[in-house]
Amino acid sequence: MKKIKKIAVMTSGGDAPGMNAAIRAVVRSCAYYSLGCVGIYRGYEGLIEDDLVDLNARSVHNIINKGGTILKSARSKGFRTKEGRQKAYENLIEREVDALVVIGGDGSFTGAVLFNEEFGFPVVGIPGTIDNDIFGTSHTLGYDTALNTAVEAIDKIRDTASSHNRLFFVEVMGRDAGFIALNAGVGAGAEEILIPEEDLGLDRMLESLERSRRAGKSSSIVVVAEGDKSGKNVYELASYVEQNLPEYDVRVSILGHMQRGGSPSCFDRVLASRLGVKAVELLLDGKTNLMVGLKDNLVISTDIKVAIAGGHSINHELLRISDIITT
Amino acid sequence: MKKIKKIAVMTSGGDAPGMNAAIRAVVRSCAYYSLGCVGIYRGYEGLIEDDLVDLNARSVHNIINKGGTILKSARSKGFRTKEGRQKAYENLIEREVDALVVIGGDGSFTGAVLFNEEFGFPVVGIPGTIDNDIFGTSHTLGYDTALNTAVEAIDKIRDTASSHNRLFFVEVMGRDAGFIALNAGVGAGAEEILIPEEDLGLDRMLESLERSRRAGKSSSIVVVAEGDKSGKNVYELASYVEQNLPEYDVRVSILGHMQRGGSPSCFDRVLASRLGVKAVELLLDGKTNLMVGLKDNLVISTDIKVAIAGGHSINHELLRISDIITT
Amino acid sequence: MKKIKKIAVMTSGGDAPGMNAAIRAVVRSCAYYSLGCVGIYRGYEGLIEDDLVDLNARSVHNIINKGGTILKSARSKGFRTKEGRQKAYENLIEREVDALVVIGGDGSFTGAVLFNEEFGFPVVGIPGTIDNDIFGTSHTLGYDTALNTAVEAIDKIRDTASSHNRLFFVEVMGRDAGFIALNAGVGAGAEEILIPEEDLGLDRMLESLERSRRAGKSSSIVVVAEGDKSGKNVYELASYVEQNLPEYDVRVSILGHMQRGGSPSCFDRVLASRLGVKAVELLLDGKTNLMVGLKDNLVISTDIKVAIAGGHSINHELLRISDIITT
């Protein structure tokens, strides 16, 4: 592999808190190692459209604590075509870029792998998504922040739930993965947690709520992942319970996109800083097709194909914990 | 009016941050003036059911910063009947309560007036609702906190809106009043604000959004009050725009009940403290049928019937300000 | 007065949350009224050094929610000299600037008045300081945010004070004015509040703390303004109490400069937006030597000399309230 002199960095797919901190770490690492650095706007779409900008250490001043991504993000149809990727490659060559750091999720990494296979272009991935559904890292960028955002919102909802003796169904993000629902549910003291990975069964939920009520709980929170296994959406769930447990005064709240934003937690900032530095150092060492990640508080790297193919399963033990602590 | 020796306090209607701080101020004022104090659970409903508790200065320790209401709140059908009110009166007499402080909104005050008319029972109201829709006070308890909650959530949404060049419709509370939408909209830098008091016109909104886009704004927030004049709900508004401005990537977020909870702002805590003390002092002075409130940073009192009948109009000037600062 | 075609804006003196929102409102108002707009870096110092930048509507994108000031601030010795002011004037004329908006406090306004007297240059002031010590406005920019910052910090301190049955002396900002101490003290439920405007008397404080302890309060917070009348600094106060009430386990916390930063509250953002628009509109109307402000929730203007000369007195009633609610 030829010596790396200039690195390009992009954010791709859904945005997540900590992406800016990761951009900053990549840019500052390039400056530290006397490499050039180029930012790509709007992910692969911007790469195809040559929407690039030179970045130096001062360009990323005061962004470590900002939500969103200064490089913006997008999903790209063009990059799924051979022509699109060819154009992307030419734009990188034109700018004398030698390697690419992609901050994003599975879909973004799949594009990176294809790009590497077709053009032999060095790529390293940094896992950035609030969903935490990526193999090869215990935590993805943004996940810890999203948990805090969800828990703080549910704390507020509990204030009003308690005041009115109500039952709230709170939907959190996670179409395919229950990480946010499970952890925010435990953290917020939710009575029930419904996730894509496990079918609690509606009857069991009814029984449990009924038991809670009899045990003297005057209000309850049920946290539901978007992709809950029951197949019912949160409004249907609420009206199902309303019909079967008419003594409950039921309300619904969908936390929505606010979970994607906000100033990153300290955890996410430190993680982003570590992964960003590592990504640049791997490329400098002549490595490619890797994803950086965290395992047991150490920074590791994984073959990016393995990361894409692997599943990241939730901690089922937490469902048991949840049952116990909401006794 | 006979000398007041014991005061009862309740929270009624929708809960609001600052209600606990007001309860604390009422209870501590009673202690300061050597009066007895009784808390009524669940508003008028609890009063009818004799769900009362003696409160002393220590009972309200460490609640000034808590959202919700330790006395809980409810809407009461029973209190709309003569029998219900008779029972409520008997419960107060039984406990030797001499006066009642009601923390709530218009509906709760209407009950208090009726109660006073029927039984000559001294009542004072403290305006507590996040909607700020009460005549006789510049600010109701909880309004300032709800604005901060809404603005912080919209800040997070803007992070992701900016990252993806999206248009978000964000629904905030306010079925009949646009206070939250108008102020949170200005505070969050929303491009458009739709409120119950004014029909902006859907065509004007389209024009304005189109103009924003041409001016180079890459993302936009439209803040919509629940009771927006257009009559369309927020999802209908979003799809209307999506059809007419297909270049926009539109999303919807409903902030919902989290706006009712959370630790009160300093403003709401100080306001609650001042109003709570004043309510007790008015009763001690032999006054009744008043609502306490704030005007020009001074605590005032208003005939409670005037407060109920009067309208509290929004500051239309803010709509003009909003147009200017989102140029 | 000649027609205004271009306006310059600066922030001066101590920074305060909401200054950016005010800059944005001034810049956007200029754009709305088709005026040119120039930003001056580092207040009068930057003006003398010709450290200016053209600003348009897009320049102030996404700053409404940012603490600090994008124009930076400084205190200027040069502007106190005739030569310095002459240079400042020449720089403005060179850029064809017709009027100046100064966001700051008393000292900054004094400079503006002098500048107007010497060169007939139109000036309008916007009160921006966390101290709220300016006549002619009920609220200065940043004051509401600083109160929330202080109260949230004291809430955290109370957690640990309660857990360990400790007495904390918490120093908040306010060298000459007790606004922050008084309101944050009431908002945080402080047992005692020491401010520059009133000498509580150390003996009375000892008595009060002793009474609290006997009444069963297991922990206490005393909020002290920097410029507390007793003349003792917070560490001396703490050791005075420790010596006289040895049963107390005493700790000190100085909140310090964090009170100047942070994302502005909704209140400060709306206030900044309204004042910024008004400042530009006054200049457009041919007015000068005014300070904009808030009174009874309406935007007003005051002769800037009157604002400088006038005192803004604290609400002594709040001291009485504080005594009652910490019974």
Place this chain on the structure above:
Amino acid sequence: MKKIKKIAVMTSGGDAPGMNAAIRAVVRSCAYYSLGCVGIYRGYEGLIEDDLVDLNARSVHNIINKGGTILKSARSKGFRTKEGRQKAYENLIEREVDALVVIGGDGSFTGAVLFNEEFGFPVVGIPGTIDNDIFGTSHTLGYDTALNTAVEAIDKIRDTASSHNRLFFVEVMGRDAGFIALNAGVGAGAEEILIPEEDLGLDRMLESLERSRRAGKSSSIVVVAEGDKSGKNVYELASYVEQNLPEYDVRVSILGHMQRGGSPSCFDRVLASRLGVKAVELLLDGKTNLMVGLKDNLVISTDIKVAIAGGHSINHELLRISDIITT
């Protein structure tokens, strides 16, 4: 070991966010497994004084999100004496308590070990301290929350530092361990980080600050742990820099006890829940003299003597990361 029928739980030493969540998990686990549960107030001190309270599942309602500890904490001189421990033992036997869960740090665990050795009383420890300085767990309760508190405060300080081109020395907690300083420093983008474990050298700091200034950084943050190796306190450090780099406008801020309080982060709540359940289950399984902890996101247990004796070293790699990303 005899079958466990009743468990006592206490918090001891410095309080930390998440202690309440751990108490809740212990109490609810006891309820789940049909065990009795007793809370001990003020740690070993309260145990000696028989300051105990029966706890059931409802007693710990709505505390998962509260800072501090409802059981209060204290350091105990009495427990260091044989008589004190004898009294403590008798009080437990009197109440028919069979085992003890201690939530605290090294010092608290040392007391537990001694107690077990003398009376054969089953004990399990849960690591609760913001300092993260305990062997046998990657994270102690409260550490993650304290990091977020510190970083949010430093973010605010940076707002004002940037506005005035100032250099701030910010002291964070950590008398013997640099975990908070190191991670909060990286998370807040601090230019320098001074910790007890490593002597950066004052000259190197001066050089680095000088280099930053020349590189165009207009403001800087230096994060200093209480127990910084240089031996100088934060005020001395500041004046040392002021003398040697007179072009810097230097300020000091000591974050202090607010770092111990506040609502726990989601991470700390989930960790507390998992550790609390595990502690009870270990005792039920007949285990004793263990400390529960987290390793690689799994709950583990360690011989409590090993935990006390072992050191928990900081991640020196983070110092290198910090150098790179503040280039």
